[in-house]
Every structure is written in structure tokens, then in C-alpha cells.
Amino acid sequence: MAWVAGDRLQGGKYTVERELGRGRFGITYLVKNKNGDRFVIKTLNDDLLNSLNQLERERLKTMFLREAFKLQKCKHKYIVEVVDSFEEADHLCLVMEYVNEVSLADFRPSILSEPDALRYIQQIGEALIVVHENELIHRDVHPGNILLRKREGQLEAVLIDFGLALDFDHILTTSRTKETSDGFTPPELYARGTITRAYSDIYSLAATLYKLLTGRTPVDAVKRKVDGEHLVSPKEFNDRISPRVNQAILKGMQLDPKQRPQSMREWLDSLELTGETSKTETPVPPKSESNINWVAVTAIATLIAAIGTLLSGMVGWIPIFKPSPSSNPPSLSPSPSSSKTP
Known part of the structure; x- marks a missing residue:
């Protein structure tokens, strides 16, 4: 199920502006929250999921869950940040800061100094x-x-x-x-x-x-x-x-x-690249308004390492992602303005 402009997710917490792109595994959407701050939501590609058998689908979902955990571990100003996660109509979703829509693959001129x-x-x-x-x-x-x-x-x-x-x-x-x-x-x-x-x-x-x-x-x-x-x-x-x-x-x-x-x-x-960024940054704790259940994410990662291929079917019963609210959601606390894209 592809979302279109105007679709409201999480009871109106996020409103879809448009689809940004489709990769080999995921689809990304540009969204706004109630404060008008822009974010990017990434979810798995339905076309790909429908082409896979059950075991392959569960493996792909597991990879998606691991992505959230790995991004949380790797805090750096040059790494995109995950700020929220949820489940919407059976779709696992990661909410990331909005960077830009221009990658080095699209940058012009194509040859840099x-x-x-x-x-x-x-x-x-x-x-x-x-x-x-x-x-x-x-x-x-x-x-x-x-x-x-x-x-x-x-x-x-x-x-x-x-x-x-x-x-x-x-x-x-x-x-x-x-x-x-x-x-x-x-x-x-x-x-x-x-x-x-x-x-x-x-x-x-x-x-x-x-x-x-x-x-x-x-x-x-x-x-x-x-x-x-x-x-x-x-x-x-x-x-x-x-x-x-x-x-x-x-x-x-x-x-x-x-x-x-x-x-x-x-x-x-x-390459003699030992300048201002030669020291790694001290990891920064997640923002207080982030709704990611990192304890659950960490537990998932531990299970992944422990039971490997027996993960098939696990996604369906581990409550890491918040389901779509069935009633009016509580009011949001202000979110910081972001500017990153996954």
C-alpha cells in the first residue's frame, strides 16, 4: 500500500507530503508533523515484500528492525538520525531527520574538484x-x-x-x-x-x-x-x-x-585527511521527544544474534513499533526542526 499526499499517519501526528523515492528495499516519504517540521519516513517496499516467500519477508523485516538499532548505536553528525518509529497498517516505519533530496550521485557538476x-x-x-x-x-x-x-x-x-x-x-x-x-x-x-x-x-x-x-x-x-x-x-x-x-x-x-x-x-x-573531523564525536543521547523504544530494539538485536534464522515470524509478536492509534492521539510536545533525508 503506497501512501499519497495528504495521508495522515499515527492519528494525524504525521502528514504525507509526497513520496521521495523507492530503493531496492524501502520507500521513503517526506512528511510534516503538527508543528510543520519536516521528516522522512522509511518503510519497506510492498512490491518487494509481495515477491518474496514468508521466510524472505521475515528476514527483510528483521533487517529493517536492525537498521533502527544500528543507527541508534552510531551517533555522529555525519550520520542520519532516527527520531521515531511506529507501525502503521502493518507497515514498520522509521522516522528520520530530513537532510536534503540531493545525493552525491545527483550532484552537479558530476566531476568535483x-x-x-x-x-x-x-x-x-x-x-x-x-x-x-x-x-x-x-x-x-x-x-x-x-x-x-x-x-x-x-x-x-x-x-x-x-x-x-x-x-x-x-x-x-x-x-x-x-x-x-x-x-x-x-x-x-x-x-x-x-x-x-x-x-x-x-x-x-x-x-x-x-x-x-x-x-x-x-x-x-x-x-x-x-x-x-x-x-x-x-x-x-x-x-x-x-x-x-x-x-x-x-x-x-x-x-x-x-x-x-x-x-x-x-x-x-x-589521503592526509587528519583535520577538524579527525576525532570522533561523543555519542549524544536520543532527544527527549523521541518515541523510539530502544530497550525493545536492543532486546530484538540480542534475540537476532542468539537465534539467527529462527527469527522467522518474530516480528509479528514483538511490540517494538507503536500501532496506529485507534482514538485521538494526545497533543504533541514541540519537536526540533530537522533537515535530513534517509
């Missing part, structure tokens, strides 16, 4: 350090998952979409080619039996820098590894790229994970 590209890469790299400190990898870093927000007259990058995030040392037990982004996914995330670590996000961020500086998506990792296709040096497409940056991109995109830098800090240091 080296200083501009490095500024965005540093911001996302620092955000990923926080992700990795929580022993997670994002697993889906690419220009489309990096939005641009204007703050104090300057554009800054914000990392979104933690729906595919995995724990450190997670061993892939199945091939998940539908959960990859051609040109940005490292080879180890295509094959079962591989172990996930920070080096996987390094590959993806290096590939993102490649794209920002050349306007070209790098050749897919599988084509490089299986078909022997050559990764053209980014400097061959843009001779203004410095030798240092060119080398760091190629090093970060090595097919063998052991040949890449093993930490995001190490890779950022190779």
Missing part, C-alpha cells in the same frame, strides 16, 4: 570510523547513499541507509548479489564464506572517491576478479588528480582485502 571531493570523503570516512568502532560495517557506501546538507553556509555530507549493515566478522553464508552496488561493492561481499571487516567499507569509499573525481563508475569488482577486466587508474580520466590521491584510491580498491588499509583511519591518513 579534489578539495571538494576530499572534504566529503573525510566527513563520511569519519562517520564510518564511528560505525566501525561499534563493530559494524555499513556495506552499502556509494554516492547515492551520501546526501548533502547545508549548514552555516557550507555543504556537508551525511551517510544514510544502514539497511544492509553487518556485524564485524560476520561470515556470509549465502551469495547476496541483489544486495550489491555495481562498481562500489568489494569482491568479498559477493561470495559466501567471506568475513566482513572495515576494509570492505574502505573499498566502497575509495570507489566513491573515484566516481567523484572522474564522473565514472569504476569497473565492477566481479568483472575485475572473474573476467580479468582492468581497473583504469582514475588519473587517466582526470589528470588533475594528485599522485597521492590516485594511489590512495587504487590502494583502497585492491581486490585482496589484505592488500587494502585495514582501518578507515589508516586510509584517511594516506
